[in-house]
Structure formats: structure tokens, C-alpha cells
Amino acid sequence: MRQAGRYLSEYRILREKAGNFLNLCYNPKLAAKVTLQPVERFGFDAAILFSDILVVPHALGQEVKFVDGNGPRLRAVRNKQDLNKLFDRIKLDRLSPVYETVSLVAGHLSKDVALIGFAGAPWTVAAYMIEGGTSKNFEFVKEWTRRDPSGFEILINRLIEATTAHLYAQIEAGAEVVQLFESWAGIVSSSDFQKWCVGPVKIITKRVKERFPDVPVIAFPRGAAMGYVGYAEATGVDALSVDYTLSPTWVAENLQTHVPIQGNLDPQVLLVGGSAMKDAVHVIKSALNGGPFVFNLGHGVLPQTPTDHVAELVQLVREE
Numbered sequence: 001m002r003q004a005g006r007y008l009s010e011y012r013i014l015r016e017k018a019g020n021f022l023n024l025c026y027n028p029k030l031a032a033k034v035t036l037q038p039v040e041r042f043g044f045d046a047a048i049l050f051s052d053i054l055v056v057p058h059a060l061g062q063e064v065k066f067v068d069g070n071g072p073r074l075r076a077v078r079n080k081q082d083l084n085k086l087f088d089r090i091k092l093d094r095l096s097p098v099y100e101t102v103s104l105v106a107g108h109l110s111k112d113v114a115l116i117g118f119a120g121a122p123w124t125v126a127a128y129m130i131e132g133g134t135s136k137n138f139e140f141v142k143e144w145t146r147r148d149p150s151g152f153e154i155l156i157n158r159l160i161e162a163t164t165a166h167l168y169a170q171i172e173a174g175a176e177v178v179q180l181f182e183s184w185a186g187i188v189s190s191s192d193f194q195k196w197c198v199g200p201v202k203i204i205t206k207r208v209k210e211r212f213p214d215v216p217v218i219a220f221p222r223g224a225a226m227g228y229v230g231y232a233e234a235t236g237v238d239a240l241s242v243d244y245t246l247s248p249t250w251v252a253e254n255l256q257t258h259v260p261i262q263g264n265l266d267p268q269v270l271l272v273g274g275s276a277m278k279d280a281v282h283v284i285k286s287a288l289n290g291g292p293f294v295f296n297l298g299h300g301v302l303p304q305t306p307t308d309h310v311a312e313l314v315q316l317v318r319e320e
Ligand code: 1CP
Pocket: 001, 002, 003, 004, 005, 006, 015, 021, 048, 049, 050, 051, 052, 053, 054, 071, 072, 118, 133, 134, 135, 181, 183, 222, 300
């Protein structure tokens, strides 16, 4: 999840120095510092590269901006003509600062702290590319899948290629684990979920495994609900990140029996802290500590979160 970010004063200082968010992503020295900040402050067991899922459309030639307080803005791609204006293949040289960040971080982390690289899953990245930003109803992406499925598939295939290349480059630079973020798994029908979410993630996972059999692949199909059942088996991922809507005991009985689990504290509970957080951590640990488990949030840290709460959470998780 996003573990760096605005809840850290040391992040806000570097963010201001960089000017805008993408400048920060493409400045290896600063991005490496931001990646390391939360690990240095809280002693996490893993660092996640500081970057964004939207650097992939950017390297495919799409205009991408981050407007402060408003999230991402992209020049929307709505049909085949728009698609033809982008590059056929990802320009990896545009992302060389990201890979340089990975190697800088890898050189600074102690051996017992894992470095996680990541990318957005194709469906989720396509949704941002087509909607032009975040969306309430996702009408443009859904419309395209129905009006012109074969045209939409060209975009998905391009994203499968781009994402695979982007993950390969991160692994070559020193990422030890990769995570695929499928943040918009929850907006599709179950058959579309199989076709547009499961299918592409399966292909990417297979390709990563072919080239790097020892690098674990984690997937986070946020909001997939019933779609979580059978997802790891169908995609071949090594671990499943679960969002906070799933009950930890249900996850233990129905998912953890097949696949290692990462999750799933509600970030809102981290923000509130105190006994609410203590109780929620207890529920998660009691349900999931008996099997392969990585404690994590069920989504990214909220900007208003007090840092004391994060420190206390780490302590609660590490307590027997
Ligand atoms: O610790 C880290 O910061 C890790 C780096 C990281 C990751 C893994 C960032 C930095 N973003 C992401 C993934 C990401 N980006 C996802 C998948 C996870 C999720 O569902 O949150 C998504 C959807 C994005 C797109 C994105 N980036 C949004 C849009 C969210 C929406 O409502 O549609 C926004 C606002 C961002 C900006 C961003 N990316 C990362 C950070 C720290 C921030 C905040 C920027 C800032 O406040 O300075």
C-alpha cells in the first residue's frame, strides 16, 4: 500500500522541494529518500518503491498530471484513434529514473528488509487512461469494453506488454517482490472481472515467473469481494493482498488455506488509533497468524494519520 506520503512531515518537505508529484517520482535521489523514510522511522519489514501506477501510461506517451488536492489528470484515451496517438510500446528509457531509484534503495536497505516493486494491473490502469482520472461510475471504460471489445483489447494487450517490461526492469534493478495493484476490481461484473482483471494478471504473472522464478508476485484486487475466491489459483500469484471489507476469519478459512495473505486493517482505524485499533489488530492477528501472513493495511495510509498511531501499530503487530 502507499506507506510514504503526506502523513509524514519529512515527506512533505521533499515533496515541496520537488515541486510536483511526478517530479518527485522521476528524481531518483529524492524518490529513494521518500521510499526509505517510513522504513527508517517505523522499522517496517519491507519497503515499497515510491512511484505511481500512472507512470506506465506516461511512458506510453499519454499526458499525465497530478493536480494538488484533485488527484491524477490524464488526456483521456476513448477510442482506437486516440490509442493510435500513443506509442505502440512502452518507452522504458522514460522510466529509467524509476529503476535508478530502485537500485539506490536496494543499496541502502539492510538485508532483512525486502524491497517491493509494483505496477498497476492493466484493467485499473486502462480505467485511469480512459476516464482521464479517478471516476465515480467508470462509464467511459465500461462503454468501450461493450462498444468495441476488440479495440479495448488492443489497449489491454499493450498494457500487459508494458507492465511486464516495467516489472522486469524493476526486478533487474533490485526489487525482490512485485505487487500488482488492481484498485478497480470492484467496478465490474463477475464475467468482466474474469476477462479483464484475472486474464491479464495471469499472463503477467506467468511471464514474471518464467524469467524470475524466485520473485514472489502479490496481487491486490481491491473490492473484488466474491472475486477473491479462486483468484490466486486462476492468476498464479504467490500471495494475495486483501482489502478491509473482508472478514479476517472468512479470509483465514477460504483464502489463506490456498495462498499467503497480506492485509487488512482499515486505514481509517489506524487514523482513529486507541482501543479501536487495538481491537481490530487483535481480530486480524487471531484469525490470520496461524498461516502464512503479512500484516498490512487494507488500503493506503490516510494523509491525516498521526505518526504515533503508526508506531503503536507496529508495536501491536510485533507483540506475541
Ligand atoms: O509508499 C508509497 O507511497 C508507495 C508508492 C505508491 C503506490 C504503491 C504511490 C505513491 N501510489 C501507489 C499506487 C497507486 N497509485 C494506486 C494503487 C493503490 C491504491 O488503490 O491506492 C493508485 C490507484 C494510484 C493512483 C493515484 N496516485 C491516485 C488516485 C487515487 C484515486 O482516487 O483514484 C493518487 C491521488 C495518487 C498520488 C499518490 N501516489 C503515491 C502517493 C504517496 C500519492 C499522494 C501524493 C501526495 O499527496 O503527495
